[in-house]
Amino acid sequence: AQSVTQLDSQVPVFEEAPVELRCNYSSSVSVYLFWYVQYPNQGLQLLLKYLSGSTLVKGINGFEAEFNKSQTSFHLRKPSVHISDTAEYFCAVSERGGSYIPTFGRGTSLIVHP
Amino acid sequence: DTAVSQTPKYLVTQMGNDKSIKCEQNLGHDTMYWYKQDSKKFLKIMFSYNNKELIINETVPNRFSPKSPDKAHLNLHINSLELGDSAVYFCASSHPRGGGGADTQYFGPGTRLTVL
Numbered sequence: 001a002q003s004v005t006q007l008d009s010q011v012p013v014f015e016e017a018p019v020e021l022r023c024n025y026s027s028s029v030s031v032y033l034f035w036y037v038q039y040p041n042q043g044l045q046l047l048l049k050y051l052s053g054s055t056l057v058k059g060i061n062g063f064e065a066e067f068n069k070s071q072t073s074f075h076l077r078k079p080s081v082h083i084s085d086t087a088e089y090f091c092a093v094s095e096r097g098g099s100y101i102p103t104f105g106r107g108t109s110l111i112v113h114p
Numbered sequence: 115d116t117a118v119s120q121t122p123k124y125l126v127t128q129m130g131n132d133k134s135i136k137c138e139q140n141l142g143h144d145t146m147y148w149y150k151q152d153s154k155k156f157l158k159i160m161f162s163y164n165n166k167e168l169i170i171n172e173t174v175p176n177r178f179s180p181k182s183p184d185k186a187h188l189n190l191h192i193n194s195l196e197l198g199d200s201a202v203y204f205c206a207s208s209h210p211r212g213g214g215g216a217d218t219q220y221f222g223p224g225t226r227l228t229v230l
Contacts, residue, residue, distance in 0.1 A: 032216050038155075043118070043204055043221030051216050088155055094215025100145070100208070101162050101169065102215055107155045 002027040002093045006105035014113050015083055021076040021108045023091030033074040034092040034102060035065055044090060050074060061085070086112045117141050118222040120205050126228045127195055135190045135225045137205030146188035147206040147219065148180060157204075163188055192227075200229045 007022045025031060032051055036044040048059025055067040065076045074091060088109050092102040118139045127133055139146065145164040151157050161180045162169040168180065177193045192199060205222040 034218075036219075036221075041224075043206075043223045044157075044219070045221065046218045049216075049218065090157065096216075098215070099169075100215035100217070101147070101159055102219065104157045107157070109155070 002031060002095050002098075002103050004091050004093050004103055004105035006089075006091055006108050008108050009106070010109045010111065012111045012113060013081055016080045018079050019077065019081050019085075019110065021089050021091075021110065023074045023076065023105060025072050025074065025091075025093045027072075027093065027095055029098065030096040032094050032096065032102075033065075033067060034094075035059065035063070035074070035076050036090045036092060036104075037061075038088040038090065038107075040087070047076070047089070081110070081112050083112050083114060085110060118205055118207055118220050120203075120222040120225050122225060123223065124226050124228075126230065128230055129195055129197060131195050132191070132193045133195060133227070134192070135203055135205075135227075137188050137190070137222055138186055139205075139207040139220070139222075140186065141207055141209070141220060143207035143209045143220070144185060145208050146182070147208075148188065148190050149204040149206060149221075151202040151204060151224070153201070160190075161188075195227075195229045197229050200227055202226050 003026045005024045034049045035047040038044045050067045058064045088107045091105040094102040148160040179191045181189045202224045206219045208217045208219045
């Protein structure tokens with residue numbers, strides 16, 4: 001069975017600063033990896049996902065993530081954040097050839113200050 | 115057009131009551147889900163359902179039951195509501211192809227349930 005760890009429950013940052021949200025996973029097989037974003041009082045929506053191929057994945061709103069198999073990580077980055085990026089970010093993993101139901105991390109709250 | 119919709123958006127009720135939350139998706143997906151998000155934002159899968167199988171998270175009390183009148187709808191019925199059921203409930207859908215969970219989940223806006 002797979003598991004996901006989001007190391008930071010909360011990340012405060014100033015507007016226009018870079019940010020990295022960390023995600024590590026555990027699985028005995030190959031995986032698919034996802035980042036979802038939840039804006040206040042809304043449902044989750046997909047930011048980006050890694051299925052195969054290039055380990056650097058670009059998503060919406062200027063976010064990108066890099067899959068690192070040796071470190072079992074899939075950290076999310078943005079070079080310059082905006083106030084509107086304030087939201088909850090969830091990393092998720094599902095196993096290739098296994099259950100199609102993903103396992104979600106506990107979320108990281110990104111708080112962007114002016 | 116709303117892809118995944120839920121009603122109601124807010125639900126306030128007394129302990130012991132029975133309530134339902136409705137979910138509809140217009141994406142043509144064949145698999146739907148219910149998630150529970152607690153006050154700490156932790157997201158827990160409750161059910162996954164398609165026309166072939168229902169997968170139940172074994173930790174979900176049997177007071178909770180999904181009902182699917184057709185492929186586009188998956189409603190959540192809750193009997194004998196308890197204080198601990200207060201949470202935000204999300205419906206989602208996806209279209210798993212070939213197994214293994216590569217497909218994106220599309221979430222509804224959530225239903226905030228408050229049990230008094």
